[in-house]
Amino acid sequence: MAINISCPHCQVSNRLPEERLGDGPKCGKCKQVIFTGKPLDITAANISATLAKNDIPVLVDCWASWCGPCQQFAPVFNQAAQQFEPHLRLAKLDTEAQQAIAAQWQIRSIPTLILFRQGQEVARLNGAVPLAQLKQWLLQQGISL
Numbered sequence: 001m002a003i004n005i006s007c008p009h010c011q012v013s014n015r016l017p018e019e020r021l022g023d024g025p026k027c028g029k030c031k032q033v034i035f036t037g038k039p040l041d042i043t044a045a046n047i048s049a050t051l052a053k054n055d056i057p058v059l060v061d062c063w064a065s066w067c068g069p070c071q072q073f074a075p076v077f078n079q080a081a082q083q084f085e086p087h088l089r090l091a092k093l094d095t096e097a098q099q100a101i102a103a104q105w106q107i108r109s110i111p112t113l114i115l116f117r118q119g120q121e122v123a124r125l126n127g128a129v130p131l132a133q134l135k136q137w138l139l140q141q142g143i144s145l
Helices: 018-023 047-052 068-084 099-104 131-140
Strands: 002-006 013-017 058-063 089-094 112-117 120-126
Touching (some): 002 018, 013 018, 058 068, 068 089, 068 131, 120 131
Parallel strands (some): 058 089
Antiparallel strands (some): 112 120
16 A cells, blocks of 8 residues: 655655555655654644645654753654654654744643644643653554554
């Protein structure tokens, strides 16, 4: 079965065989790797492609540079990106730089994790959590890792 995955570099949607996602696929347009093992940054320019053009779920970490718990959670989220791709796209939203998006998503505390499927929010988790707890929460949300 083929699924759509947006390129984190040029935002073009790529149709890929699901069974080959772990083979290091490259974008058909810009030729860069689609899964980098790192969270991508959400901006007004790429939010639509990141959330709506991915058939895999997208987990967004809403954070700010002045937030101590956000800084402590950042290495955990980076490790999650390395472990959970290509089953899950991980992204970060800087709530200070992207205040309009943060307001639209009604971010009241940080860090906040929001899980999206097909561009729709399906779950939310507030606070910094260890990797094992994050994995357990994702499994509870029906994410196959």
